[in-house]
Amino acid sequence: MSASTFVPRLGDVTPGDDATDRKNMALLIQLRWTAVIGQIVTIGAVHLWLGAPLPLVPMGAVVLGLIALNIASLAWMRYRVAISNRDLLVALILDVVALTALLYLSGGITNPFTSLYLLQVTLGAVLLDSRSSWSLVAVVFTAFIWLTEASRPLVLPPAAGDPVNLAVAGMLIGFALNAVLLVVFVTRIHRNLRERDAHLAALRQHAAEQDHIVRMGLLASGAAHELGTPLASVSVILSDWRRMPQIMANREIAEDLAEMETALKRCQSIVTGILVSAGEARGEGSSPTTVSAFLSALAEEWQNARCKTTLHVVNVFGEDVPIVSDVTLKQAIFNVLDNAFEVSRYWIELVAERDGDNLVLSISDRGPGFPKDMLTQIGKPYQSSKGRAGGGLGLFLVMNVVRKLGGSITAENLRTRGAKVKLVLPLSTLAIGNPFD
Known part of the structure; x- marks a missing residue:
């Protein structure tokens, strides 16, 4: 009475798939603990309340086996790099074997809890590929046929009540248990799948953006x-x-x-x-420098080309460090400065700070700020507040330059007026001799 993980096809594993697998494995472990508790309660009720003689030692061994399987699953999940469809099939087959052993020891085919086989089949249909699902169906069908021929009879004492009524009550409990477990598990697995699909959609969007870049x-x-x-x-x-x-x-x-x-x-x-x-003339225009010299040269070049009084540079980076003056990065910063200049002709501030091993560049303006719906779309192509056809590629290109250097970009509106764009760049990728040069 357990569930297991959703596993992608072999050779098609993504980080999102692995996260989904591990969430579903956690559900498997939770449901197996639930099954263990339910089995202990059921065995105790039948043996103590109804007074039916049950083989407690063999049934207890099966329950202990499920507990050991859960503990082993926890350790296995910690050290397992990826979870395959075959692993999932084996887990479900072990659950079927455990259920078959308990049914064999408690009446076989006449036990009303044989309906729990449908739970295993349903979980297999949800979690496995087609071939594995049919393999699980074959295992369940074989176990069911075997129970019709071999089982230990469940003898109820006359004091337990009408056998027909007890059978109906058992079927009702089995049906309710099936329904509850299916709703709980399938609801959670669908939530995990939706999260995985959202992750894959984000990857597809990123691939489309990269195609735009190319x-x-x-x-x-x-x-x-x-x-x-x-x-x-x-x-x-x-x-x-x-x-x-x-x-x-x-x-x-x-x-x-x-x-x-x-x-x-x-x-x-x-x-x-x-x-x-574009990857041509690599190395032209790139030369050894320092953070302070790079910022000074960048500010001077931009002021000479645009306006000498608009840009205010605040360098609180601290101790200077050597870096490579990268033309691509300079063009990206120019792009952000140009965007700020379009909406704030008289004041732009460029602040350089150090945050651990990162160079942080904050560019602030006194323009109208970003529309709220754009703040969540920063860095996506064709997201522009200027109303020009084909606009919105500036920050998109900046985002990808910064991403290539291993950094990140964020944007926010200031409390009073204006906006701030922050570039976070690892110093390791700007250092002389790094693999991005």
Whole structure:
């Protein structure tokens, strides 16, 4: 009278499946303890209350065997890496064997608790694959047929009452026990399965997001290659113009030329970042530095390209440590800063802190904040509060860059006004010589 774990097909085990298996194994152990208690109560009632002579020693040995099986299951579950369909089938067969032994010692086929075989078959249909379910049915059918030929008769004394009424009462108790155990177990197993399905849905969503990344990466990489040639041509032309005295003699034209060169360098930096993010030109633009130097250079570059007075940097990281200046990470931080700049033109704060072995970057603004429904969707593609078609990819790309580095990203609205985006980055992945370089 027990249940067991739900097991995925061999070769198709996921972390979510393993968690479901262990939850269902816990249900198996709970239900087996319930069965042991029920069997002790039933044996005591029949022997003491009805006065029927039962073979207490053999029946007690069966009950002790179930207790030992439960204790062994606890130890087995602790050290078992994965639970297979075969393990589940063996567990249910052992329960059938224990039930058959108790029925054999207490009347065989005439025992009204033979209906508990249906509990084993139902659990097998819920938890096993098709082939194993039919194997369990064959075992139960064989045990049932064997009981019709071999069993120890259950002799009730005349004082126990009408045998027909006792049989009806026994069938009623057996039916009620079957119904209660099935409802309790199937309800819990379905809850576990829903949790597993939710986990698998999250994995599918993650796979879809990764597919978006691949397709956008290919598109961005192709566009970056195409832009490389015209940008190089413009750079050559601007260099030629700068060497022309008649152009440099005009102050306004010279200033415009300087702004154009700054903008061109920014475009070339963006193209380089795209190629690095796509896995090309690996190592270009990456160089040894420290946390403080990386933040200072990042802030200066962003201020030169956007606004010199908007960004306020607060570095409370503490003792400086060497890291690699990663172009992809810099582009990701620029993306967050650019998003904040769109809604907060006059004030943005970048705070750098250390939390154990992590670099924590908090970017705050004084904009309208994130809509409440977006806070739970941060990092998913096409989740944007700006109302632009195809928008919402910025934080999605940032999320995946940070995830690749082993970090995490969170967002929250501030109490008064504005929002804060926090990037948590392990220093080990930013250190010189780490495998992500």
